[in-house]
Amino acid sequence: MDKAKLKAKLPLILLLAFIIFTIIFPLIVKDRFLLSILIEAGVMCLFALGFAAVFRSGQFSLGQAAFLAVGGYAGALLASKAGLPFWLSLLGGGLSSAIVAFLLGIVILRMGGLYFSIATLALGEIAIIIAKNWDSVTSGMTGIAVDAPIVKIGELTINFATTKLPYYYIIVLLVIMAALMFWRIDRSRLGTVVRSVAVAPVMSEHAGIHLMKYRVIMFTLAAFVTGVAGAFYVYYLSWVGPPLFSGAQSTVALIMCVIGGLWSAVSGPIIGAIIVSYFGTMMQIHLEGLRPLVFGVLVIVLIWFMPNGLVELQYRFPAWVKSLFKKKGKVPDAPA
Amino acid sequence: MKRKFIYIALVVVLVLSIITSCAAPAAKAPAPPKILKIGSIMPFSGPASMWGESIKPVMEIYRDLINADGGWQVGDDKYIIELYFADGPIFSVQADAAAARTLIYDKQVSAIVSYFGVGYSAVAPICNAEKVVFNTSTISMGAYSASREPYSIFGFPAIEMSINQAMAVMQAFPQYKTLCWTATKGGNVDIEKIYAPVDEEIQKKYGVRSIRLYYPEGTTNFTPYLIKMAEMGAEVLFSFGTPLEIGLMARQRYQLGYKWPVAANGAILDTKIVKGLAGSEEAMQNICGDFCYPWLLKKVQIAPRYLDMANRIREAYKQKYEGKEPYAGAFGVGVTMMGQYLEGVRMAGSTDPDQVMKVLRGGTVETFLGKYTLSGNETYGSPVVFGFPCAMSIIKGNESVYLNEEPLWDVDHPLVNVTDLIKE
Amino acid sequence: MPPAIFIDSLVLSSMYILMASGLVLVFSIMGILNFAHGQFYMLGAYAIFYLFQQAGINFFISLALSAAIVGFVGILIERYIMRPIGQPIQAVVVTIALISVFEGLITLIAGPAPHSVTSAFPGNVDIFGVSLSSERLATVVIAVILIIALYLFIQRTRLGLALRAAAQQPVAAGLFGIQVARVSTLVMGIGCGLAALAGGIMAPMFYVDPWIGGQPLVMALLAIVIGGMGSLGGAVVGGIVLGMIGSMLAYYIGFWSQLISFGIVIVILLFRPQGLFGQSEK
């Protein structure tokens, strides 16, 4: 086989290897704490993917956590009040979040740039105030408890309360599905159009692109994914309440996207989300009071050296390795 | 060149941190014969970290003193106690849950005590799934259900206590008849749900009228709310806010020319901070708050071994921290909630969580604060009233004066003159 | 309406205006939203705590010193962190990271416990038979003087002219010999100094802890959106509107005023997507 072909296939092979690795990983490493971090990282992956999708349509949303909340509450209500099964509640969470996003989007996406950001910030706060005070639906601060699903497949009964492994596989599946969707969008005509809208709105509009349509599409899609993530997260924690969805999470999503690399639609947010949630939790456990300082400094340092995010490493790392070997050859030459 | 070194350093740091974090659970010390592991989720980062930082050392001293005595007697065995702390900044559910998981999965604790964050409902399922006793405060509300959570107990009756405290304050100031409960709406405590039902009872029993006013979260400027309260006829404020909010409320009330008492809920009232926030000697008059040194009170009966231990803890603390007195609230939440679990283990004669819970549910245990009776009810929380001292301190002049609790529901003893209560 | 409420709304307004004008200045020149603006407020409050409370320096001198120190910190950050990074989104993330850096650093230095600052203007004064806190009155007076001074600086001085030019036409300003990079460094300093002043005058009235910056930032963000991004007048109007809501409306409708202050932003943006005083894009 020729080298060029192999090289072209390399990313695909690496991706497949990575997916297989994620699938067998919990079977080899039986660390339940790590598993729980990975599950939360998965939720954050979906969240960051949604955030990146909105961002890449040229809008900077500071209230994405509100869609996590809408999805979470919808999922919890569908599960506990309507008694829907797990899968349908996830879907319901995503759909209701998407509907809310669509209705809000056609109104607030008219605002440009920073006005939109701050409007979403305000909406996020309003969502939390509503969640806290709409007792008849959200039960205020008490929140809604969600029973862990019990799935029966033939003879096999999986009780989600006793084992967290199913959650891991479900979130991996969800992340792969969302990643595939956003990857396809990014590579297809829709993605190109959305990028055009983001980088040169006036130009795009005069080239026949209806700005609002594409902004709303991306906002709604992102909200759908975020809503599914919210519903899943609520199932995983088996409870939903207002403190879950603080506005600060939206800025965390931004940090994740930038650390991973904003100019890649899929790999950047996913890498960023995994890195930030893993090290964030590790710092919380090991550093305690020092955590904010170390976290902040690390973020700044990372951005300083890799302003385009960790995805940049795929170009930088091979070049770096090469330069290391080159230098070694050069050193004896230098004195001469 | 320079950049390269920084990259190398960065990669090394990343790799090292991955290794250490993965290796941490694996590298366990060889276990000595009998060990009882207790975990505690406390805020060590974020705005509440001062409470975690001041409670932690007191709990550690208590652990050290028990271990110095050869361990905790359970049946025929003596257990060495190991105490693990995890950071749970009280406003982050995710962080609380992560803290609970690391305590349970990595440290393999058999109980989590003294937790008071907002993530109760996220932590409880983790504990209950792993049969870890979870001792929390009734203030960390959530969707509690006795059937789903057989291993949750509410060892710190913050809510029950606050009703008693409010009544104590009303009786310390008999000239006032209107009590204004105030809190952030949708904050930690839903005062509407919990206290509205007792309004009538309070009115009947003490002739005290209750009114309510809420303010938004994060409020530092209480002026509009205080003026509104005054118009509603408030004479005593009972706040569920943080000490910061109490102090600011007291100060702004004084600036507006109101002299009402401002009372605070909870064991987290550090008088020094409140005094500072109130701004001046006059402004801080009539601030009432919890004070968890019940041995200072005449009325409270504390088991001798606990009184003894309390004094030893205070001694050790003073030695360790240059003569400073340990933070009073640490006896209220930290050490007492740890003690309740230890009492449960002693009484059950085993560390088996089922046995411990059998003893604790509806059982009566001795603590640093006196005798506790935990409810066996399937209802929310644990109305602990018998013997719970609920000491209030009221700032008068330069010193604080203490008065005893006056339980609302069960024991009906008359209020003792405030000045008689301080032991000489 | 009780007169105390009126003074109270002025106090809140002046805090929001000082915060918002700093934020607007930085935004209009550098094109980025400084999310760590609230932390400069916090730094200013701590500076007052150390200078005025601990060292016993005169209140006004320590106010000036705190503005200078925090402004210098802002300049350092602009010069050595933001400018090398360059790209706006990355710079925004840096400001978000700076929030935890400052909070963590101050926690490390001063501890997590809150501190209080003695009032520089204790007691009450009687005006037309109404007893008002002299501390609050003084705060309002200082804030008004500061806002007027800022206005004069921007409208009447050469430097102010350079600022306005750089804000409106960075490229053209560059051609006319205004060093935009230097101006943005300066503006970062002024913006951070303003935040520090706001923190400084509010510190004796409220309290000082490492987390006090969050609320003022959110209010300043709302204020600049209500007023219209990029205009100081807008920041003033936005600050006054929010101050009124935070105090007067709070007096009439209680805690729902918070919902109103978020809601009003959305309502205003729906009818005027560029804020009350913002320039329309078209």
Place this chain on the structure above:
Amino acid sequence: MPLLKLDHVKKAFGSLLALDDIELSVNKGEVLGIVGPNGSGKTTLLNVISGYYHSSGGEVLYKGRKISGMRPDQIARMGIIRTFQQNIVYWDTVTLENVYRTCYLTAKTNYWQSFFNTPAWVKENKELWAKASEIVQLFGLGDFSFSLAQGLPHGKQRSLGMAMALAADPDVLLLDEPLAGMDAYEMEIVLANIKKIIERGVTIILVEHNIKTVLSLCPRIIVLNFGHKIADGSGQEVLKRQDVIEAYLGVE
């Protein structure tokens, strides 16, 4: 029936009347030059036609249909494409893709086909790229196909702007000062390109400051001054008129 008709179009900014009662009709295949001193409302006129501004009064008719009040993208999809005075390009990508993106306007397959990469889309996509590449070559940008559009020299960016407009297969092309800020060499290329477009039979409205260029390209010229149309006719006719000369001399 004229292709494009402006009927008493007014545009006011506050109290300033940028366009006052403009009457204009353009026939299919016509090349119309709009000249006038600075601030006379030339660009405003283009903005009103292309939908960037809503007219304050009167209406714009295209093929007998009222288009004033429509969104720019609707107008663009009807076949009226404009270029910009400033250099606006998609800065995130290369020259070729800039043109390719505008080709989308003519694509027949829908987004779903693109999402699932159906054979129809693959086939059309190839055609679109070929078309883009052809237009890029036409405008002499072939050497820059794969360099970032943002980094192109000024003249090339202007050519790119026109290439992008042409890629949308316009019926009416509105050119807003295509020659502004160019050196003589670049100007020559752009002029050649405009001539190429004219040869394709596209209706063109050219706004230009440089009256010589307009004369060389446009058989018909209108002159604007302070928002009024003061002349309409062939180049020779227009230049003879006293008010036109005054308008020009008065400013320059």
